[in-house]
Amino acid sequence: MTRPAGALPAEFADVHPDAWTEPFWLANREQRLTIPKCVNCGTFRFPPGPFCHSCRHQEVEQVEISGAGTVYTYTVVRHAVVPSLADSVPYVIAVLEFDDAPGVRMIANIVESDVDAVRIGSRVELAWDHVDDEVTVPRFRLAG
Ligand SMILES: [Zn+2]
Numbered sequence: 330m331t332r333p334a335g336a337l338p339a340e341f342a343d344v345h346p347d348a349w350t351e352p353f354w355l356a357n358r359e360q361r362l363t364i365p366k367c368v369n370c371g372t373f374r375f376p377p378g379p380f381c382h383s384c385r386h387q388e389v390e391q392v393e394i395s396g397a398g399t400v401y402t403y404t405v406v407r408h409a410v411v412p413s414l415a416d417s418v419p420y421v422i423a424v425l426e427f428d429d430a431p432g433v434r435m436i437a438n439i440v441e442s443d444v445d446a447v448r449i450g451s452r453v454e455l456a457w458d459h460v461d462d463e464v465t466v467p468r469f470r471l472a473g
Pocket residue numbers: 367368369370371372381382383384385386
């Protein structure tokens with residue numbers, strides 16, 4: 330498996346799942362983007378956590394979504410804040426909203442795309458980043 334162009338260095342994908350985030354990371358390994366959804370009131374809960382912010386219920390179901398979405402906001406990083414990012418700039422970090430998970434916003438790296446073409450409202454699609462045997466990260470590319 331190859332990593333997508335523009336993905337941040339592997340050291341920035343050092344994940345330490347807990348009971349609430351582990352299902353997300355396990356699904357990512359199978360290239361499935363899942364978002365926990367409250368079984369009591371139907372609210373999507375992301376980032377995953379122990380209580381629904383709407384009804385305080387704890388139980389969730391993991392709902393697989395397509396990853397098709399829209400850029401809510403973004404920044405183009407042109408300065409390497411740490412030396413290990415020197416080969417990565419410029420890169421885009423965006424806040425995304427998803428067609429099939431209303432209310433969810435995810436911070437993600439936009440890859441395989443012209444950084445100057447990203448706009449608020451740009452359409453995105455999944456671009457899986459297989460960092461290693463343990464970690465696969467959902468990145469996104471401009472769609473279309
Ligand atoms: Zn709820």
